[in-house]
Amino acid sequence: MADYDEETLADLLRTLPTPPEAWVKAAQEIPLARRGLDDIVERARADQAFRAALIADLEQAIASAGYEPDPVLADAVRQRLSID
Amino acid sequence: MQVVETDAQLVARCRAGDDDAWRELVERFSRYVYAIAVQAFRLSDADAEDVFQEVFARAYENLHKLRDDNAIRPWLAQLTRRLCLDTLRSGLREQPGETPEPSVADDTIARLDEALAVHEALSTLPDNCREILDRFFARDESYRHIGEALDLPPGTIASRISRCLVKLRTELEGRNPASAQSGG
Numbered sequence: 001m002a003d004y005d006e007e008t009l010a011d012l013l014r015t016l017p018t019p020p021e022a023w024v025k026a027a028q029e030i031p032l033a034r035r036g037l038d039d040i041v042e043r044a045r046a047d048q049a050f051r052a053a054l055i056a057d058l059e060q061a062i063a064s065a066g067y068e069p070d071p072v073l074a075d076a077v078r079q080r081l082s083i084d
Numbered sequence: 085m086q087v088v089e090t091d092a093q094l095v096a097r098c099r100a101g102d103d104d105a106w107r108e109l110v111e112r113f114s115r116y117v118y119a120i121a122v123q124a125f126r127l128s129d130a131d132a133e134d135v136f137q138e139v140f141a142r143a144y145e146n147l148h149k150l151r152d153d154n155a156i157r158p159w160l161a162q163l164t165r166r167l168c169l170d171t172l173r174s175g176l177r178e179q180p181g182e183t184p185e186p187s188v189a190d191d192t193i194a195r196l197d198e199a200l201a202v203h204e205a206l207s208t209l210p211d212n213c214r215e216i217l218d219r220f221f222a223r224d225e226s227y228r229h230i231g232e233a234l235d236l237p238p239g240t241i242a243s244r245i246s247r248c249l250v251k252l253r254t255e256l257e258g259r260n261p262a263s264a265q266s267g268g
Contacts, residue, residue: 004257009252012195012202013218013221014222014224016196016200016203017119017122018114018118023114023118024111024114026137027110027141028107030106030140030144
């Protein structure tokens with residue numbers, strides 16, 4: 001940057017808009033979701049009934065296991081267990 | 085002035101499993117990643133959201149592969165760029181149309197790098213300056229709204245913004261003396 005005049009600064013401050021709050025929150029919760037993911041996958045591998053419940057209704061089974069069934073976690077469980 | 089953790093320090097804490105550090109990292113780079121998706125590659129809101137979440141999910145998974153902790157910003161930029169291009173290519177297969185020229189997107193990313201540097205300098209200013217500049221410029225709030233939120237008379241807001249811009253400029257010139265000598 002050659003000059004930091006007031007107009008340039010104002011322009012650069014406007015250049016980075018704030019993303020929707022929900023997007024940021026979801027990204028910030030990735031570590032929590034990942035820990036839930038590991039627990040759910042491990043349990044599904046050890047417990048056939050739980051695995052069947054996941055296949056029948058993924059979101060409901062995640063919620064009944066005590067986790068928030070957000071789409072990021074649900075997609076990750078689906079992929080890890082190859083549930084279509 | 086506030087002491088702000090360097091990118092490398094923040095990355096090191098994330099890698100050590102510190103959830104607060106991860107939240108701070110997302111906060112620090114969320115605008116940058118979002119801006120690349122919507123400004124450089126002009127993705128729709130739905131596509132931008134997918135890319136946004138995927139960037140941070142992959143960053144979380146692959147943080148241990150980052151060779152230089154100070155390089156987190158270019159690493160995220162590259163990851164975002166690649167995912168945006170994948171999204172655009174996939175959309176083109178379904179519905180042919182125009183995509184931004186890669187060189188144009190790169191020019192925009194260079195400008196976003198500059199904007200991020202300004203935001204980083206902003207984060208070191210005292211709370212009152214940081215908040216008023218962010219509300220007015222980045223959040224596009226009116227004098228009236230800012231006055232109500234910060235309990236300030238609307239007539240004082242313009243002068244306060246101006247004073248805070250001077251502080252921001254001083255902070256930036258302290259980081260980059262060459263620009264101060266150029267007369268800026």
